[in-house]
Amino acid sequence: MSKSTLTCLATTLIAAWGVGPALAGDYLQVEPGVDLYYEDHGTGLPIVLVPGWTFTTEVFEHQIATFAKTHRVITFDPRSHGRSTVTMEGNNYVTQGADLAKLVDHLGVEKPVLVGWSFGCLATWEFVKIRSTDAASAHMCIDLSPTPMTGKEGDWTEGSIADISGLYDGVQSAKGHRDAIHWYADEVMIEQDYTPELARWIEDQSTQSPPWVAAAYWAAGNFSNYLVTAKEIDAKLPSSFVVAEHWADTARPYLAKHTPNSDVHVFGGHMMFWEYPDKFNRILAGFVSQIE
Template identity: 80%
Template sequence: MITCRTKPLLATIPSFVLSLFLSGPALAGGYFEVEPGVDLYYEDHGSGLPIVLVPGWTFTTDVFEHQIEAFAGTHRVISFDPRSQGRSTVTLEGNNYVTQGADLAKLLDHLKVEKPVLVGWSFGCLATWEFVKTRSVEAAAAHMCIDLSPTPMTGRDGDWTEGSIADISGLFDGVQTARGHREAIHWYADEVMIEQDYTPELARWIEDQSTQSPPWVAAAYLAAGNFSNYLVTAKEIDAKIPSAFVVADHWSDTARKYLAKQTPNSEVHAFGGHMMFWEYPNRFNRVLAGFIARIE
């Protein structure tokens, strides 16, 4: 019965439409086993100069929806869910940015990507800096960091940092439980990440991404990120390849002074909140397009 009903149905579909279903374009999403038992979800769109987008703490490729849409027609755009985030495997080991940078290197080797434009958001910058640290500055065509200091909590007094030890320890304590994690990301998104009204629909979209990582993963990444120090690597990037920082308005004065001293050759753009690339995509995409034009 199934065979008899299916054949006439297929016969009614125009051949050019049927060919799209049967052959179609290459799948944009896939999984790569970065080590035994640990699969990374990734997306690979378009062709041309590769742009690699790395999401921040506990987030997923979904945050880059506007960049993927804008650039995939002219460039090869790659993003991924880091281990224990989003659709990637939750694992007990490697929930730190040294491992995340190594995972990124393995994924790009698997995809045969050479000299990409690296774009990290927030703690995703730690993974891109780690990639450069271990592979060399010459392994990248350019580097953009969205709203993170190379010294998140390890800078000196007056430096651009994530906050005081008391601030960070309070956040760390808060994410130890599932409820605490959701409440923490709700507060942070409303107060720091997003300037528009934090509607229930927007809250669910953001919080559902973050809370796909268990609380112990969130806490491990939070600690690893804040204790990181990639100033030497950021300085080397600044000296050798095109470099840019896009920072949120709320700490732009501090960030600009710090970057003028530490990475004087880097572009610095300031607007919006911590997630300005999503909230103001047209403005951000113009900045990214202008930055990429420097190397094309």
């Protein structure tokens, strides 16, 4: 019995027995043997939330709780992430963008507001690249440069080539993957105390992807270049970047040069949308109000 069939059966039983709310989650087979877990909440203008490298729908808990009251909010675990199928093929952002397009088609969504976090922005940019700017109403990228690795001094990137290759080396084993995400979350993602409970929640999400998947996505993400697409979005759609404070001095001039029409908001760490949801949600609400 497939994951999709099991989910539908569970939904039917819950509705019949009156035990708790109906499930918002379901599965879409994006290709034979590959089921994508997604959630579809609320009604209204669709907002599509795409998690970053090895993360899941759980990171958007505060956005779902707020925006599903007034909007249709869709999010998903990309292939080989979370509850979706772990697959040998397609662990890259070209495929992830194509999977996103299939999900949007499956749900009958037209012109969504696309919101990507970190490497999730690569999937939203890929979606626009293959579908055109006419396929979206607006685009928000949370804390990622369209050029994650360039080797050029002064560019907004994910770090030096040595830093990027060091993390790639680190995630080659299960222990290395957990150690890497522990360090990254404590030093880059989260500003509050990184308690054992918070560490377990973050690290358990990331490590649902096997180390070889994490390494494949890390390499694919850093070798991506969506500057042309980001410029096209900047010229034709409402566009916004939300940037962590540690990137501000580099990101602001980079974005002013390449995407001058885009709004830029700077605060918090890499996971500021989760850590400071009230502030982030006000920014997203103001952004969405431009097109409503």
